[in-house]
Amino acid sequence: MCDNDVHRILIESFISVLGRLIGSSIEYSAKKIDFLTSKNVLIRTRGNFSACLFFCMDSDFEHTIIECMKGTENGCSNEDDLFVGEFVNILSGHALTKLNNLMGSSSRLSVPEVGALSKGVCEEFQKQYTLCFKSTIGNMRVDVGYEYRL
Amino acid sequence: MKKTILVIDDSPFVYHQLNGMIEGSDYEVIGSAKSGEEGIELYRQLKPDVIILDIIMPGIDGLETAEIILAEDKDVNIIMLSSLFDANLLSEVKKMGLTFLLPKPLEKDVLFATLEMLEKKQSK
Numbered sequence: 001m002c003d004n005d006v007h008r009i010l011i012e013s014f015i016s017v018l019g020r021l022i023g024s025s026i027e028y029s030a031k032k033i034d035f036l037t038s039k040n041v042l043i044r045t046r047g048n049f050s051a052c053l054f055f056c057m058d059s060d061f062e063h064t065i066i067e068c069m070k071g072t073e074n075g076c077s078n079e080d081d082l083f084v085g086e087f088v089n090i091l092s093g094h095a096l097t098k099l100n101n102l103m104g105s106s107s108r109l110s111v112p113e114v115g116a117l118s119k120g121v122c123e124e125f126q127k128q129y130t131l132c133f134k135s136t137i138g139n140m141r142v143d144v145g146y147e148y149r150l
Numbered sequence: 151m152k153k154t155i156l157v158i159d160d161s162p163f164v165y166h167q168l169n170g171m172i173e174g175s176d177y178e179v180i181g182s183a184k185s186g187e188e189g190i191e192l193y194r195q196l197k198p199d200v201i202i203l204d205i206i207m208p209g210i211d212g213l214e215t216a217e218i219i220l221a222e223d224k225d226v227n228i229i230m231l232s233s234l235f236d237a238n239l240l241s242e243v244k245k246m247g248l249t250f251l252l253p254k255p256l257e258k259d260v261l262f263a264t265l266e267m268l269e270k271k272q273s274k
Contacts, residue, residue, distance in 0.1 A: 021255060069163050071170060079162050086161035089206060090254050093233020097253075106238035111160070111208045 001103060001150070003127060009102070010144065011131060013095035018133075021087065022068045026135035033132040033139050038062075041088040042116035047107030049099050051146035052122045055088050061138025085112035103150060121145075153265075156196055157182040158189030158215060159204035164231060164256060168202065171258045177265065186215030193219055193226075200268060204254075205232040205239070216246060227268050231256070 011028050018026045038056040045051045057065070062084060069083045089112050100107055122128050122145025131142045155177055157165045165182045172178065181196050183189035186209055193201060201219065205212035216228050230243050233254040243251045249271075250264050 070166060082161045083163055086163040086254075089161070090233040093206075093235075093254065097234050097236045100234075100236035100238065104237075106236065109206055109234055111206060 001148075005102070006099065006146065006148075007129070007131070009098050010095050010142075013098055014091050014131070014133065014142070017091050017094045018135075021090065022064060022137065024064075024135060024137055026133045026137075026140075029132040029134045029139075031132065032130060033134070033141050035139070035141070038141075039084055039114070040116050041085060042113045042121060043088050043092045044110040045092070045096055045107045045146075046110070048103055048105030048150070049096065049107040049146065049148045050125075051144060052125065053088075053092055054116070054121050054143040055091075055140065056143075057084075057140045058138045061135070061140055064137040081114040085114045088112045103148065105148075105150075152176055152178045153200065154178060154180040154196070154198040155200045155202060156180060156189070156192055156198035157202045158186065158192075158207075158212070159202075159231070160184050160207045161204070164202065164204065164254070167256050168261075171256065171261060175262075186210035186212065186218075189215055190218055194222075200227045200229060200265065202229050202231055205230055206234065213242065213246065216248060220247065227272070229264055229268070 015026055035056055035058050038058055039062045041055045043053050065087050066080050066083045093109055096107055096109060122143050125145030125147055128145045133140045153176055157179055169179055180198055181192045183192045186207055203212045203216055219226055228248055230248055230251045231254055235251055235253045240251055252260060
């Protein structure tokens with residue numbers, strides 16, 4: 001497996017699971033997206049595929065995700081961050097499942113940290129890149145740092 | 151009488167999803183816990199027919215929680231749930247004597263097929 005395979009698996013998994021969760025299509029954007037304000041969530045993996053995935057989503061995207069996962073439009077609640085964390089957990093879990101099955105490895109996921117700080121969070125890893133996604137419901141960016149042992 | 155379900159998951163998503171899915175069925179959710187520790191306590195109080203148990207949780211995770219509950223009652227019906235469901239995790243779950251690991255998000259057909267299999271297993 002090469003770095004291109006890792007990128008492809010992450011992109012395909014995120015797009016496929018997002019489509020199922022929100023019932024709306026989202027596309028990969030080669031152009032980097034920056035947000036003035038965003039909800040940030042950090043999730044880590046440990047094992048053969050060791051990584052950090054730092055998710056940033058704009059507020060439109062965040063609100064749609066929460067509504068879709070709650071199944072209602074009941075406005076904000078103190079559980080909203082838990083829904084956002086779960087969304088990141090599901091996206092990352094599906095991608096890591098594919099990577100694990102392909103690599104024959106058993107990397108595990110951490111509990112998501114909602115509201116994590118962004119600065120340099122993925123810098124501890126040799127390989128770093130950013131994946132951006134655009135949709136009619138808003139945008140999402142994922143900063144990825146990783147290394148793997150076969 | 152309806153069969154009872156206890157949900158153990160740090161996120162409320164599964165609880166919301168499940169309540170929608172089982173509406174009008176022979177099942178009802180009688181409790182939900184946000185951690186393994188809380189889940190074990192609720193299990194002891196409520197003795198549900200089925201436990202739906204998330205694996206990735208802060209504190210003691212779902213696998214440890216299942217181990218503790220199984221040590222108290224080896225016949226308990228547990229459906230493990232995880233966003234991660236690779237071959238290694240599946241084999242870990244099987245080694246513990248558990249049969250069911252469902253991927254998140256839950257799908258209604260898969261959930262009811264699993265509940266049906268649990269019922270058949272019990273009636274044997």
